[in-house]
Amino acid sequence: MWSVYDEIKDSGTHQSDHTIGILIDGLFEQSGLQDAVSFLMGVERGESAPSVVSFNTIMSRFCKLGFVDIAKSFFCMMFKCGLLPDSYSYNILIHGLCIAGSLEEALEFTKDMERHGVQPDTVTYNILCKGFHLLGLMSGAREIIQKMLIKGLNPDHVTYTILICGHCHAGNIEEALKLRKEMLSRGFQLSVIVYSVLLSSLCKSRRAEEALRLLYEMEAVGLEPDLITYSILIHGLCKQGDVQRASELYREMYMKRIIPNYFAHRSILLGLREKGDISEARKYFDNLLTRDVTEDIVLYNIMMDGYVKLGNIVESTRLYKQIIEKGINPSIVTFNTLIYGFCKTGKLVEAHKMLDTIKLHGLLPSPFTYTTLMNANIERGNIHGMLKLLQEMEANAVQPTHVSYTVVIKALFKLGKLQEAVHLVEDMYAKGLTPDQITYNTLIKCFCRARDFLKAFQLHNEMLVHNLEPTPVTYNVLINGLCVYGDLMDADRLLVSLCDCNINLTKVAYTTLIKAHCAKGDVHRAVGLFHQMVEKGFEISIRDYSAVINRLCKRCLITGAKYFFCMMLSDGICPDQELCEVMLNTFRRVGDLNSVAELLAEMFKLGFLRK
Template sequence: MLSPSRHRRIFKFPLKPLTSLIFTKPAFSAPVLADPPQPPATPHDAVSEIVAGITALGPAKFVTDHRFNALLSGLDSRQVDGIISDLRAEDLDCAVGFFNLLRNECGFKHSSVSRFVIAHLLAGRGFVHELRDLLHEMVREEAFLSCVIFTLLGSGSAPLLSELLWNSFNDWDSNGVVWDMLAFAYSRSKMVHDALYVFAKLKDLNIQASIPTYNSLLHNLRDSDIMWDVYNEIKASGVRESEYTNSILIDGLCRQSLIQEAVAFTLESEGQQSGPCLVSFNTLMSGFCKMGLVDVAKSFFCMMYKYGLPPDAYSYNILIHGLCIAGSLEEALEFTSDMEKHGLEPDVITYNILTKGFFLLGMMNGAWEIIRRMIQRGVNPDIVTYNLLLCGHCQIGNVEESLKLRDEMLSRGFQLIDTSYSLLLSSLCKSRRVDEALCLLYELEAVGLKPDLVMYSVLIHGLCKQGEVQRAIQLCKEMSFKRIFPNAFTHSAILLGLCEKRSISEARTYFDTLTKKDFIDNIVLYNIMIDRYAKLGDIGGAVQLYKQLTEKGIAPSVVTFNSLIYGFCKSRKLTKARRLLETIKLHGLVPSVVTYTTLMNGFCEEGNTPALFELLREMEEVVQPSHVTYTVIIKGLCKQGKLQESVRLLDDMFSKGLNPDEVTYNTVIQCFCKAKDMKMAFQLHNEMLKHSLRPTYVTYNILINGLCVYGDLRDADRLFFSLRDRNVELTKVAYSTLIRAHCAKGDAHTATMLFYQMIDMGFEISIRDYSAVINRLCKRCLTNEAKVFLRMMLSNKVSLDEQICSVLVQAFGRVGDLNSVVEILPTMIKRGMDPG
């Protein structure tokens, strides 16, 4: 093993005495207490009677005896201190029993004096676990007082308890054990400054700390250089290290990313008589796995055999976990098999690790296969297994399976963890099953778990997305009553719901309520309102809120300016929108891709191509344009009829590593269709396929319309029926386009057939659909065919409107079909229409 001096040379850590790590702060002076404690204020005969009664009857019988109830009910902590002190002299068991009975059965809060008396008694009898729990409880209960003292006087509770222990118990037997255990209790409670204070006292009193206490402190300091000071003091003290001492240090080096030092420390322990231990290797492997260096961890796994250290189940679990996190499930399963070959049975932890690995990749079938294998081997799933499965199904959106698992867990007496409830609530809300999610919230409370801010926020967001904003507001009030206070995210969900589902005035009222109460001055809430005003075209309302937030000293964000730019562009105030670019820079912000693209789209709509390219050049100096930016530019070029330039820009996108999306291609394809260049339009369609970009229904609507209007109707039919035979998604627009084209060509038979197919597909047929067909048939004087659609319309209980009736009357009149005119007139008169 490396000597302390060697450590300093290799790791360059200074060797300081541990006491130098204590912050120099004014100590809290506790009143000096005599030993033993002074007799209580209770009359001497009453105290004697209590002590005699406890000694004679024992504590349990004593407190149930009616003669002593009155005496006990009037006791205070100083009097109990005196009784315990007297009992200590008479009967140690009675003293401990009376202390526990008052604490556990009567809820009495003992003083630090009584606790230390009992601590010494437990230490003297070697009851280490009981002593540890007692002092840990004392330290934990002093936590609040410790915070107050630390704030006011500059110290925690350690100076107070140390002075009490020094002044009142210094010459008691087992005092050194109690001092050591007090340091351990502070360290175990993560009160490191207090632990260091007690360590300094141990050194002053020449009391040797035990290795568990040193290890606990070392563990708490493993994220800092100070751990070396603790380790060097352990070496200097001569205390026999445990196998965990080195592993804690190795873990600390790994956590601090000091990989070479961790390896060196592990391997150079070979010089010791014991050599590297299994725990050290496991710690090193765990550190590498946490950093994603699983291959390095595997090399140390193999090295263990060189040192005669066969890996244990924990070693395998570390590697299997690292492989699962890295996504190497096959290799993880191979290590599981290797584990069995070496006589180590995979335990529930192993199977849970594998289950988690599968669900992290969304492979729930694989996770269930692990569960089946687990049960076949006689290993029962535990609460972790169920929670993993439940979380996995929630993440892939399988709510039904998640609910089944929840029911099975409850039937087996297992409790869902908070994370499981949160994911289940989120899944139900995403599936628009908010009422079930609310029931789950109340179930959570019924089993003793407390809903948190995240759970309430998920539910509020779900209610708002369903348009039930008022219920969301009520739930927000309910959480406030439970002292779970909404944050900006919660309020933003409600504000978004009001903006999208209700009127802007309601949203503004809610917003003003928040700002008037000074509940929160959050830029996110302002951005929501400004964006809504901008999208509604109310640029005045957006600017007024912008002025309000600047007056309040709230810093606007780029999102704020993006919304204002959109609003000015929508209102065709492009000069003001352009000026906002400079305003963004004055606020120390950098315009985003959205900023430039929004502004460029405004100039595109105005047909100002020079301004468009000027902005592009300026943008490229600040931020990389996105594929949306290029789509806007392409749209501008197409509007100017510069189709070849738009195609060249498509090629430029690929050369710059930007992949055009469906919208980009659809924009260019539509322009070529309007230019009657159907060949180029289909060439672009084929290019989409070449780049693994799937054309959307919008793409095919554009192509079918282009063929119907500018090309050959027979080609449109071939494309349409080819797509339908290949089960490509076709919308009502595609059917309607083709039907109108056939009506215009006078092909009533095909139009009728397509119309019936459109109905069979389940599309909603409106009066506008009937009107479009009837108008075109009447223009072609196909009145008999128009009658077919009229009867179809009436049989489907679609009411005639004045326009259709007028078209039909005129068409029937032109062909001399007076009988049909007479049939329609009564319907027109009945519906209050003017026959003309």
Template sequence: MLIRWKPLRFLGNYGILSPLSSLIFSKPTVSAAMVVDEAQSSPPISRDPVREILLGLKSSGFRRFLGGDYFRSLALTLNQVQVDLIVHDLRVVNPDFAVFFFDFLRDEYGFRHSAVSRFVVSHVFADQRRFKELRFVLEKMLEEEGSGKAPLICQLLLNGFKDWDSNGLVWDMLAFAYSRSEMVHDALFVLAKMKDLNLRPSVLTYNSLLYNLRHTDIMWDVYNEIRDSRTPQSRQTNSIIIEGLCGQSKLQDAVSFLQETKGEGLGPSIVSFNSIMSRCCELGFANTAKSFFCMMIKHGLVPDAYSYNILIHGLCVAGSMDEALEFTNDMKKHGLEPDRVTFNILAKGFHLLGLMNGAWKVIQRMLTKGLDPDVVMYTILICGYCQTGNINEGLKLREKMLAHGFQLSPIIYSVLLSSLCKRGRMDEALFLFSELEANGLEPDLVTYSVLIHGLCKQGEIQEALELYREMYAIGILPNSFSYGAILLGLCEKGMLAEAKAYLDSLTMANLTQDVVLYNIMIDGYVKHGYVEEAVQLYKLIIRKGITPSIVTFNSLIHGFCKRRNFGEAESLLDTIRQHGLKPSAVSYTTLMDAYCEEGNMTNVLKLFEKLKASGVSPTHVTYTVIIKGLCKHWKLHEADQMLKYMYSRGLNPDQITYNTIIHCFCKARNVTKALELFNEMMLHKLEPTPVTYNVIINGLCVYGDLKDAEQLMVSLQEQNINLTKVAYTTLIKAQCVKGEAHTAINLFCQMVEKGFEISIRDYSAIINRLCKRCLITEALFFFRLMLSQGISPDQEIFEAVIGAASCQGSDVNLVHELLAWMTKSGLLLDKFIRK
């Protein structure tokens, strides 16, 4: 039986394999069988291992021979050339034998095959159309060979396998494998060789290469090559081009390409529309994305969940939550249901708008769909609650996460720690920090810095320094924020000597290269009244060659203003310019506020004109200072006009601005205008502060209608708005003056229930007012209540009660009892009482 085979030109002396092949294909003789049996028992030293293996495979069978000890001893001595010969010969006998032997050596012995064997096996897979295995073999080869080897690989494939069946398919898969492995230049080299050989790459190979080049202009070269070669295109080809153009910020080109390719028989795909919609949303053109969404439907394409999520995300970012919810409901029309991604997008949208109630509704809807919140959803909610100041809700969600077996991410810990530190809840923050470490997460520089800053703000300097040393010990180098936190904490606690010593130590260690730390120290000096020391430190940084910042000068201006040294403060505006800086709105506003406190509105307005002339934009604080000055001079109409002017300039007044002008109108007995301004605050969605309520209630009590004050108080209580003690005491005093003692008693009891600390001054104010109204019974109620709380009456209270009791002709025994108590307390009796 004559078997044709193709010798391998690159195998050198091993290229003449016909005798070995005949051993496989001819019937075994007795002598051949004896040779194999002898080989199994005592392997000959001089025998060729290639020949022996082929003989053994022929006589003993594949599995039996490969599992024997003799092959095991031979396998350990085989080199790549020998294996190439065996694999090639086995392919001629039976392609499956070649593949089996190839895999056996690789899997059982960890043998690293040469490119020759890989190409032999690749051709077997190509012949059998086993594309997955073909790609795996080639990708493994490229992984081991690395990039830049395409010329050698192509030369091998060209010289050794040129006339083999399915050779074109192997070339195509080689280019595809290079592209999939992101070795783009190698893939381009293979394509160039294929063009020389007149081999046509498949559209899959072209598409893979296009995808890797979609963010570069080379993409067009590949696309033109596809068209020139008349390779049948797919919708994926056009989708990749459109995605690439969108990624290159060429949205208009992407739209034009979409229009041009509509008539080519392939039509636009959902992926193409999704790419354009996504880019529109990224640029903030949510309405344009909506038009493409509608166009997609007109082309007979059914949007997928990704299409909806893109558009919903764009609408959420644009703040159009109602439309986003409408599109979520619209998904059902196309047989889709919102998934976790959809709900996460909606929750994040509500979070961005600070509407956490909306986010909770999203969760409720999600739960009704049988979907549990994932880590992403919890992270969004926790971040949202912390940013809106509701840290307790954030902590509750953390407990839910732990209960459901979720691992908290470093982001969640950082957000919670930061919120706790901002609110001074350092014990909880430190517990959370310990939990973070216990869960195997490593705190980073930001985590340590936040904790150090929080401890310093609470005056816990020693604890902050311990944490600082711990951070340094584990190799996390502190930054200026960490140093600044400790320095700021020392300054805020008034430990200026220690702060200066710490700054000096940092200077000695060459860690104060910028002006930030010096600014903290200068500001600390100024706030505690040590202006001269601040000036000396400023002169020191000038000598060191450190450039001061605008913050440096603003602190010094504030210091000179505190000293009423307005000349020096104003001269610093020129000094700022000499250093190549520009005075900020803070620079001018600080000086304007100082002049305002002095009642010098002329200089306030002069500085305001200078500020505008210098091109500096005034802030809402600047206008608040001017409004405060106008109010002090009872120029209420001008103050009100200035408030309107702020809005016309696009500046939103804050609560302090409104509180200032409302208080002034109340003092001017124009409570109606004060209430108009209060309502104006609400219309502008500006949440009144407790001070606002105090001002309004006081204005109604003193200058308006007490009933209106009572109604406002009840309304605020129904809304669970936390009122201050001042609001209660103001209304109680007004009720006492009016003679409404029972109402006063009721309000006082409410104030006690709220947990406010009641002082002797509070009792004195109420008792005196009741006594003046000759309401001795009610006055005695508060007198006894004060005694029951362990508060000893002072002389003023005794005199008021005794005087009221005497004038009213009350029980003489009561008067004597009060006099005896007063004498026992060591208080002196004035002439009126003795009489």
């Protein structure tokens, strides 16, 4: 390159701007950054004619390397050399600033551009749109489009692509689909990439049917779906539970000579497993095995996890042995699955052995590894074992998660160390960890059991202070705590205040109170709450009626039991034989022979008695 350049100089041939630009670009390409700068400085000193093109080339390279400030210094140098930057010069800097996240400065340069008589073009506005998109500020991107239209410039293919991608990433699929229609109406054809982004967003929104229609549209306009397009759709269909349709697309890929990748294999296998048919998942897995695809450890992990969830640790262990025999490297997920399986089936010794095996494979236990083992030890009442694991976790520099801390809180409660549990939450905040609703719910439950309702409600208020929305479970815990360990009237007042504040409650909140009033013998209040529960639109089952009637029968509250029994029949819910026998025994016990006769007749109608 240098030889050719020297020959140009020696021959006296005029060096065009592009000649110097090519040379500078070439030096950068060869990592000769310092040589490129030295050459440009030589041009500036008059050894060659400086040009806007050469400055643009060097600015572009520095921006690509992330050195926007250096690019800006060369931009200023252009003025010193008596050169006026063109639209390309400005666009280079504006793009560099947008990529660096300095959007305000990029907008300032756009104004500076106009002050120097250089008009922003479509490329400038596209760059700014992309800058807003990268920061997730699609409202700002819309404002840029408005400015663009005022200037008499029309959005091009690139503009639409940026906007569609931006809205999809922001989760606004409807706006993205509107832009797609607008784009097609203006005669622009969407690229495979844009279709793939739209397909992905539709699948994430569980709108797989619409995604399939887009696939057919792609093919209709002559675009060939690629590996990524098919993989997105297969994954989306599997997540939606439509494994059959996903399998059809999977076969279609082979027909088009597109070889599915690990992503498609994982999606199909996970879909079959989530469908609840482990035997079908195993058939598919074994089929992959014959095609030497199962070198992918994730496929093994999916199958092992499926067996563990069904309580089949034996088959999960068998697959683990197969991994070792094949020489496939197990991942930490593999071991975590086995540890969870052993803990679930009460095999703590084997679970602890796996902790040593992890280290033998050169892997580090994850927070999940320790948390699972710690929780299993607590369930067994082995608090000492849990604390030992916590110490080991800290010694190995494995940072506990909020779940780990929740497990420790449970242990501290069992030891009666409630204040230490509260301090642990303070430590979490100090370490930058945010306790979740489960952490607080665990603590609230502990204080309710300790009959310290003042502290329980303080923790509820603390959640609100930290912008942590209490869940229906939080209120269920508080209501249940007041019913079992506190004052039933307080529980009633809490329910009323929650309803007044339009806080969504689950059916559990009502059933808990109804059972409590039945146990206390307050049939009138139980009936009122039951009707309130029905009015809220909750689905009422035989279990709800049985729970109430059983409690009323225990208290020998015959009138109340008969009232709920009649209500159940009028709602078209058929009682079971067990409930009828409970009521029959109660009527006999109190000597209510008329009710005995009536119930026997009802039982005969229901087919529970022979004539």
